[in-house]
Amino acid sequence: xxxxxxxxxxxxxxxxxxxxxxxxxxxxxxxxxxxxxxxxxxxxxxxxxxxxxxxxxxxxxxxxxxxxxxxxxxxxxxxxxxxxxxxxxxxxxxxxxxxxxxxxxxxxxxxxxxxxxxxxxxxxxxxxxxxxxxxxxxxxxxxxxxxxxxxxxxxxxxxxxxxxxxxxxxxxxxxxxxxxxxxxxxxxxxxxxxxxxxxxxxxxxxxxxxxxxxxxxxxxxxxxxxxxxxxxxxxxxxxxxxxxxxxxxxxxxxxxxxxxxxxxxxxxxxxxxxxxxxxxxxxxxxxxxxxxxxx
Amino acid sequence: xxxxxxxxxxxxxxxxxxxxxxxxxxxxxxxxxxxxxxxxxxxxxxxxxxxxxxxxxxxxxxxxxxxxxxxxxxxxxxxxxxxxxxxxxxxxxxxxxxxxxxxxxxxxxxxxxxxxxxxxxxxxxxxxxxxxxxxxxxxxxxxxxxxxxxxxxxxxxxxxxxxxxxxxxxxxxxxxxxxxxxxxxxxxxxxxxxxxxxxxxxxxxxxxxxxxxxxxxxx
Numbered sequence: 320x321x322x323x324x325x326x327x328x329x330x331x332x333x334x335x336x337x338x339x340x341x342x343x344x345x346x347x348x349x350x351x352x353x354x355x356x357x358x359x360x361x362x363x364x365x366x367x368x369x370x371x372x373x374x375x376x377x378x379x380x381x382x383x384x385x386x387x388x389x390x391x392x393x394x395x396x397x398x399x400x401x402x403x404x405x406x407x408x409x410x411x412x413x414x415x416x417x418x419x420x421x422x423x424x425x426x427x428x429x430x431x432x433x434x435x436x437x438x439x440x441x442x443x444x445x446x447x448x449x450x451x452x453x454x455x456x457x458x459x460x461x462x463x464x465x466x467x468x469x470x471x472x473x474x475x476x477x478x479x480x481x482x483x484x485x486x487x488x489x490x491x492x493x494x495x496x497x498x499x500x501x502x503x504x505x506x507x508x509x510x511x512x513x514x515x516x517x518x519x520x521x522x523x524x525x526x527x528x529x530x531x532x533x534x535x536x537x538x539x540x541x542x543x544x545x546x547x548x549x550x551x552x553x554x555x556x557x558x559x560x561x562x563x564x565x566x567x568x569x570x571x572x573x574x575x576x577x578x579x580x581x582x583x584x585x586x587x588x589x590x591x592x593x594x595x596x597x598x599x600x601x602x603x604x605x606x607x608x609x610x611x612x613x614x
Numbered sequence: 615x616x617x618x619x620x621x622x623x624x625x626x627x628x629x630x631x632x633x634x635x636x637x638x639x640x641x642x643x644x645x646x647x648x649x650x651x652x653x654x655x656x657x658x659x660x661x662x663x664x665x666x667x668x669x670x671x672x673x674x675x676x677x678x679x680x681x682x683x684x685x686x687x688x689x690x691x692x693x694x695x696x697x698x699x700x701x702x703x704x705x706x707x708x709x710x711x712x713x714x715x716x717x718x719x720x721x722x723x724x725x726x727x728x729x730x731x732x733x734x735x736x737x738x739x740x741x742x743x744x745x746x747x748x749x750x751x752x753x754x755x756x757x758x759x760x761x762x763x764x765x766x767x768x769x770x771x772x773x774x775x776x777x778x779x780x781x782x783x784x785x786x787x788x789x790x791x792x793x794x795x796x797x798x799x800x801x802x803x804x805x806x807x808x809x810x811x812x813x814x815x816x817x818x819x820x821x822x823x824x825x826x827x828x829x830x831x832x833x
Contacts, residue, residue: 325616347619348619350619351618362619365620366619369623369624369626388671388672389670425629427630428629429691430689431626431627431687432629433623438630439630441629467619470619470620470623474619474622535670536667538629592667609669
């Protein structure tokens with residue numbers, strides 16, 4: 320077996336891509352092969368199963384009625400989907416955003432999802448890739464490459480900052496997912512590895528400092544709508560980059576800044592449900608009510 | 615250790631939370647694996663964050679699903695209470711406001727068809743992984759990720775080597791092993807995590823042939 324290089328930050332990833340003349344998705348596959356746990360077929364098959372489960376989670380979220388465990392959420396994705404022709408953002412963006420909400424609703428109602436990078440931010444990546452892929456006739460292999468590209472970005476963020484709301488706030492969850500999706504979408508549209516990192520950097524900058532403040536500590540409010548804005552963030556950043564816009568601050572520096580901001584965020588605003596939206600009177604009432612449902 | 619791409623794109627799981635849902639299923643599964651055959655009765659108490667946010671995360675449903683043998687990635691988790699009714703087992707779930715040592719803690723009582731009873735404490739330690747910290751009053755520590763032999767015995771020399779030699783004869787490789795003892799009862803407990811399961815015949819041989827073993831169970 321050829322021994323492959325791995326990477327720990329964006330600069331290393333770019334230099335592998337330049338030296339080997341490969342896209343980020345291929346560099347990600349090779350990094351996984353360098354762990355010597357799976358062969359190429361195994362890696363691609365595992366990703367194919369993830370893609371299938373993601374596709375199914377969108378279908379279930381849009382076609383079947385979802386009722387979250389608390390009954391707070393469940394049909395917002397359907398409402399936006401039905402309104403997609405009338406939106407200012409346009410049909411394609413509306414379908415992507417509605418799909419992101421659909422997957423998060425499935426997650427909230429104990430359905431099957433793929434964490435990407437977490438369960439709370441699981442709607443963004445599948446929505447962006449699969450809806451874009453369907454609208455532009457991409458085949459499965461291209462979407463799998465998209466997932467691998469996104470994986471590379473997530474690996475760099477996880478290694479140098481965090482992807483957990485409890486340690487980095489929502490910027491680390493839906494921010495990371497948006498950065499991953501922005502980069503993946505850019506590769507699928509023919510963008511260079513450099514452009515992918517610009518898109519990821521802009522997506523992270525757009526939500527720098529976003530707190531994790533779930534009502535009653537549950538992955539419902541505001542998480543489902545934060546997945547919506549995360550998907551929109553990803554699409555917007557990819558569009559900007561495809562138009563020739565660059566991130567003034569390099570990706571690696573943005574990741575470190577995000578890590579530092581995460582450390583500065585008060586623990587009340589990191590998944591503890593003590594601050595932010597979770598501390599509002601309405602949220603407190605909802606939390607109290609949930610504590611008293613049955614049994 | 616380098617991170618895998620499947621730590622980022624994955625795992626495939628039943629939502630909403632790896633610690634409060636997937637981990638809860640795994641804690642419940644310990645009960646299912648401890649009893650021989652069907653679960654006849656069970657009772658669950660949730661503590662800490664499990665008690666506070668468990669209802670909204672489906673922790674109560676998830677743990678019942680696990681007790682009934684459902685896996686963390688199976689869509690049937692949410693119907694656990696129906697499954698319990700169908701199986702004619704009543705599994706009450708209580709929410710305690712007692713402060714546990716670990717925020718995500720559950721105490722589970724289970725009884726099998728053979729009348730054997732177990733009470734254990736399981737904690738969900740993140741990413742769907744768990745740790746059992748107590749069984750039948752004895753402090754222990756194991757993950758449930760491997761086939762596990764739990765043998766209660768007198769605190770006396772020679773017992774451990776007799777047990778491991780029976781495992782060796784059966785070509786069962788030991789992955790991890792720990793011995794715990796309680797000063798109060800002068801009793802001890804060995805927890806042996808193995809690569810292949812310890813079958814019922816081997817378990818019975820250990821109980822019958824090793825002096826000082828008071829009881830042994832497997833999962």
